Amino acid sequence: MQVSVETTSGLERKVSISTPSDVINSDIQKRLQQLSKTQRMAGFRPGKIPMSVIKKRFGGAVTNEILQEVMSRSFYQAIQEQNLQPAGQPMLDAGDLEGTEFTFTATFEVFPEITLTEFSKLKIEKPESEIKDKDIDRMLDNLLKQKGTWEPVKRMAKKDDTVVIDFVGTIDGEAFEGGTAEGFNLVLGSDSMIPGFEKQLLKVKTGEERQITVTFPEDYQSAEVAGKEAVFDVTVKEVKGLKTPELDDEFVKEFGVEDGGVDQLKAEIQKNMQRELDAKIKGEIKTKVFESLQEANEVEIPKPLIDQEIQVLKQQAVQQFSQGRDAQIDLPDLPSAIFEDQAKKRVELALLVNQIIQDNELKVxxxxxxxxxxxxxxxxxxxxxxxxxxxxxxxxxxxxxxxxMEDQVVDLILEQANVKSKSFGFDELMNPNPSK
Incomplete structure (x- = not known):
């Protein structure tokens, strides 16, 4: 067997492999002889079918079968001899058996050779945080609100109250789709309405009518109203305030705390918060380490690996979008382009992590x-x-x-990288983009 390797472009390799034709023809003849012993045909006794008949009927199929076996066997032998690592299935192009040698080519991409940047050159910001009493009190206050009940109030509405309203919206005097509602419950300060809408309902009372003027954002989901000024005639049907329960032993027991009262509940809250905080910090550190690793190392990515990862992302998207829906989304309906950047980043990171594991002989x-x-x-x-x-x-x-293993890779990098700590408040770290 003769093998030659050509670098056609980047990671692409074209391997030419030649095998003596007489060896292949001999294998074809043997396979046809085996068939002649088992085939049955009208007019011939079992095992007595002439070879010319067998060859005429099965020769083409047997030849293709043998050639596929030869190409598969020769290809894997060749890449081992040449120390090549294909990153996907090869594209095979077969020659013919007319000459003394059968030659075929295999075109494929290989895994890139990666030389990692020294970890000491990586700059990584490591977040730190600690839970303070005010954080526990705020979490406890949230629990009280969760168990609270909305009750009518006679005062003016303030932030965090619920107002029950009817409204009719118009643009240039004309009603528009989605601009009318009755008995709509709105929590003031929830930022669930158009910017400026809720703010103009502060200090309203039950039974009051108020006209509100707002402008839809330019990037609003409905192009029909995006960027336009709208006038809403609002009738306040009711103002409700949240009445929270007493912070006592009975309240504490609702959360499974039988002994220790409020102090024990606070201890349990702190324990849960600490677990969430530790997980958050661990995730943030891993993200920053991997981002720094990718920024410092440029990797040529094999296209077959990108294509495979795109299919994985498509499948995940289909599963996510199909949850709770009767209709299923077909994979071909999702354009590959929307997943390409994410797929490249994921494949690149996997290649870098695997290289670190190999270079450092890491074991799980x-x-x-x-x-x-x-x-x-x-x-x-x-x-x-x-x-x-x-x-x-x-x-x-x-x-x-x-x-x-990923955690072990992160630990290895952190031991050698230029790491600087940065302190964050609990809420600042856990909710980096709170609604305003």
Whole structure:
């Protein structure tokens, strides 16, 4: 077997492979002889069909079959000899058997050779935060509000009140679609209406009528009204204030705290907040580490890997969009272009992480895998059963191992990178883009 390799462009390789034709013809003849012993045809006794008849009927199919086997076997032997790593299936172009040699070509892309930038050159901002008493009190206040009831009030409406309103909206004196409602419940300060709408309803009273003028944003979802000024005639049917329950032992018991009263509830709140904060910080650090890694390393990405990742993203989008809907979305309906940038970033990151694992000969930490599984299982009523399930489900176990390996890569980078800490308030870190 003779092999030659040509770099056609970037990661693309064209491999030419030649094999003696007489060897292939011999294999074809043997396969036809085997068929002659098993085939049955009218007018011939079993095993007595002339080879000329067998060849005429099955020769083409057998030749194609043998050639496919030869090309597959020769291709994988060639890439091993040439130390090539295909990033996708090759495109095979077969020659003919007329000469002394059968030659075919295989065109494919290979994985890129990656030389990583030194981790010490990476600059990473590491977020830090601690839970203060005011954060716990704010969370406790939210729990009280969740258990509160809306009751009519005789005073003027203020922020966080609910107003029940009828309204009719017009643009240039004409009503428009979606501009009319009756018995509409609106929490003032929720920013659920057009900018300026809720603010103009502050200090209204039950039974009051008020005219409101607002301008729809230029990027409003309905092009019919986007950027236009609208006038709303509003009738206030009712103003409601939120009455929260007393913070006592009875309230505390609603959250499963039987002993310790309010102090114990606060302790449980802090424990849950700390768990959420730790997870948030861990996720933020991983994101920043990987962003810095990708910024510092330019990688040529094989197109087949991008195409594969696009299909994964399409499938995820279909599953997400189809939840709760009767109609299913077909994959061909989703244009690949909208997923391409995300697919490139994901493939690039995977290539970089794999290179780090290879360069540093990292092995997944079994103790960290066990700890991760036990932590996830602790959220269930029967944690031991969940632990056993993870270890007996190879797919789920591999997902956990992959996540742990990513954590090990992050830890390795942080040990060597230029890391600077930055402090954040609890809300600032947990809700970086709160509604205004």
């Amino acid at each position: 930490d079994a103790d960290r895998v066990k700890e991760t599984i036990e932590t996830m299982a602790s959220a269930y009523d029967e944690p031991e059963q969940m632990v056993n399930w993870y270890y007996s489900n190879q797919e789920q176990l591999q997902q956990v191992e992959s996540a742990v």
